[in-house]
Every structure is written in structure tokens, then in C-alpha cells.
Amino acid sequence: MKKTVLLGIIVVVALATAGVTALLVNIFERKSEARNPYVRLTEVTEDTTDPAKWGVNWPKQYGSYLLTAQITSTRFGGHGGSEALPEQKIARDPWLKRMFLGYAFSIDYRDRRGHAYMLADQEITKRLTKPQTGSCLHCHAAVMPLYRELGNGDAAKGLAATYKYSYQDLSKKLHDSGHAHPVTCADCHDPKTMQLRVTRPGFTQGIQALAASDAPVPHLPSVQRWREGGKKTPYDPNAEASRTEMRSFVCGQCHVEYYCSSQMPLTFPWGKGLRAGDIEKFWDATKFADGSRFLD
Amino acid sequence: MEERKSSTAPWILAVLVGLLAGIGGFTFLYAEGLSYMSDDPKVCVNCHIMTPQYDSWQKASHHNVATCVDCHLPHGFVRKYLAKGENGFHHSAAFTLQNFHEPIMMTPKNAAILQETCVDCHSALVHE
Numbered sequence: 001m002k003k004t005v006l007l008g009i010i011v012v013v014a015l016a017t018a019g020v021t022a023l024l025v026n027i028f029e030r031k032s033e034a035r036n037p038y039v040r041l042t043e044v045t046e047d048t049t050d051p052a053k054w055g056v057n058w059p060k061q062y063g064s065y066l067l068t069a070q071i072t073s074t075r076f077g078g079h080g081g082s083e084a085l086p087e088q089k090i091a092r093d094p095w096l097k098r099m100f101l102g103y104a105f106s107i108d109y110r111d112r113r114g115h116a117y118m119l120a121d122q123e124i125t126k127r128l129t130k131p132q133t134g135s136c137l138h139c140h141a142a143v144m145p146l147y148r149e150l151g152n153g154d155a156a157k158g159l160a161a162t163y164k165y166s167y168q169d170l171s172k173k174l175h176d177s178g179h180a181h182p183v184t185c186a187d188c189h190d191p192k193t194m195q196l197r198v199t200r201p202g203f204t205q206g207i208q209a210l211a212a213s214d215a216p217v218p219h220l221p222s223v224q225r226w227r228e229g230g231k232k233t234p235y236d237p238n239a240e241a242s243r244t245e246m247r248s249f250v251c252g253q254c255h256v257e258y259y260c261s262s263q264m265p266l267t268f269p270w271g272k273g274l275r276a277g278d279i280e281k282f283w284d285a286t287k288f289a290d291g292s293r294f295l296d
Numbered sequence: 297m298e299e300r301k302s303s304t305a306p307w308i309l310a311v312l313v314g315l316l317a318g319i320g321g322f323t324f325l326y327a328e329g330l331s332y333m334s335d336d337p338k339v340c341v342n343c344h345i346m347t348p349q350y351d352s353w354q355k356a357s358h359h360n361v362a363t364c365v366d367c368h369l370p371h372g373f374v375r376k377y378l379a380k381g382e383n384g385f386h387h388s389a390a391f392t393l394q395n396f397h398e399p400i401m402m403t404p405k406n407a408a409i410l411q412e413t414c415v416d417c418h419s420a421l422v423h424e
Contacts (some may be wrong), residue, residue, distance in 0.1 A: 003305060
């Protein structure tokens, strides 16, 4: 009896030792996995405007981008209901239509949809039945390769050329170039390092004008530091801004008040400050190329 | 003869128990078992699946005022170590067996703990 008990204990301890060894090997495997956090399966460059290509390397981030195509709404609006397109605000609130008479918003003004739709929705809006400028693509499309092409490598020059194109003509150029995508990864992320950076010339020109002015910017410490540094070269947000500021700047490339029509290039009116009164002063001091008074 | 047979079995048992203790001790050290008693954020990233969370904490707004345990474990002493033990067991089992849902989703119990710690630090602003 004592012998069989002893044999039993030997078997149990042997099994326990085998189990602990299996655990040790498992831990060893996990530590080896940790040495290669992700494999960069595909190269992405400044001209990779298709988010699906970035999604090969970064599937979680691409997945969250795809979520912007989900139908969502709040009590303040959004894409509720079962229709393919969101509801017309001007149908729901006819006073809006009356208020916008003479302005294209009175033709078509729908509730918003997610970022994934920003180019498609711009292309089908009935506002295009009135003449619209190619400047509008600045914030609705992955337009940087097109700007570089139009400006011979200089995106700012490319932007400056687009106000003369009609929306339809520039949109055709965009589609022909193979970059007909909404604003996606490359517009805010450096393709080599994933660092946040701003790309839109409209933003860069606006923030440079703001930095060069005397308007107080207590919420932008890097602009204050640049001002104190003697202002030798124009303020470069990609070089100067802190990461916290950059998290606002990348959104501020498009979520802005702006002039976007056919008389002059796209302009963010920040040259005298960021308050409504400052913006009024900025426009009051602006003249069109023919010397006539600015109006939108 | 019967006596000789039964006198080798205890030796085999002794060797096996020694092996178990040795491999077990080594595994504990290799897996850095003692580190889990501390509050160092680097401990949480022993499991490489936490690397993205650790990286984003490095750049986050709360980086200078909170570490992992400050938000994800209760602030009271006993409750903290109880939660550590419970979560630690679940995390170890899941990471070994790789049988969890991805992306990782927080359990309701841990979400309740997190809400409590948010309110604890921001209580001056959000007291009921």
C-alpha cells in the first residue's frame, strides 16, 4: 500500500513538473514574440492616399477609420434612419432654407456623415449645380499629391492654382491621378515615423499669419516661443509645435472658418487673431486681385 | 527484495520534488513574478500585448500625474491588492492560453473601478 501511494505521488509530481515546464516554454515564446511588435508588411509613402494600404500595417487604426462609415446620430442630428443619404436640414427646418436664400446651402444642406464619406458626399451634393471652385477639395480629398503635381513639387503653389479650376475639372484631375480618397492617414501622419504632422497649405499659411501677428495666443505656447525667438523664419508648425498642440493642429487643417471661393486662393482668416472681431478686421483689410473690396 | 524496491521510490520522489521546486522557482523568476507586487508601469508591459497602451500613455495628457495602477486599481490598500491578484490571475491565464477576444475589452467590474478612480482624483470638480 505504501508503495502504491508513493508511486502515485511520484506520478503527480512528475506531471506537475511537466506542467511547470510547459508554462516556462510558453512564457519564453511570449517574450520572443515581444521582440517583433509588428512587421511592416508594406511600404507607405507620401503618395499612399489609399487608407487600405496603411491598414495592412496598422489594422486596428484602419478599423477605427472604417467605423466612421457607421450610421450614427445624436439628438442634434447625424445620419439616423434608413435612407442612404442623411436627412435634409433645410427640409426639417424650412427657416434655414429661407435664411440661406441666394447661397448654395439653400439648395442642399444635409445632416453630417462620418469622415469616410467626405469625398463622396461632396461629389453628389446638389450645391454643385451652382459653380463651385476646386479649392473645396482642400479639405475633402487626399489632395496633397495633386497639389504637388500642380505646383511642380510645391504644394502651396499647387493650392494657389486650384481656385481657378471649377470643382468638376479639379475633381476629374483628382480621379485621373488615382488619388480619389477622402482625407486619410497620410494627411496627418508621417509615413516613415507615424509622427503627427500638418500637410494642408491652407492651414500652414493661416498659422504663419497668426504667428506673425500680435494677436495673443496663450493656448499655443510654441507660437509664443517662436515670437520670442526673433521670428527669423516663418513659423513652421511641423518643426515648432508640441505634440499636444499638434493634436489640435491636425484637426484644425480642415475644421475651420475659411474663404473658399473663386476670386482668390483658399484663405484661413487668422492674420489678425482668432476672434470674430479679428476675423472681420482681417476681411475688411483684404482686397481681391483687381483691387475690389473683399466679399464672400 | 521488497525492502530494496520500496527504498528507491522515495529517492525518485525526492529528485522529482526537487526538479519541481527548481523549475518552478526558475519559472517564477524568469516570468518576473515578484515585479507584479510593484506599481511600476513597466511591469504592465511585461506582456507585449500592452505595448500600444504603454506607448500611448507615454504621450498622454495624464502621463505626468498617473501611472497604470493609479487609474486601473482601487485606491484602498486591501481592495488594491485583491484586484491585483484577481486581474493578475485572469491576465496570466488568458495570455498563456491566448483564448481572449481581440481587441481587448474591459470587463464591467474593471470599468466600475476605473470610474471610481476618475471621480476620486477629480472629486472637487465632480462631486455629487
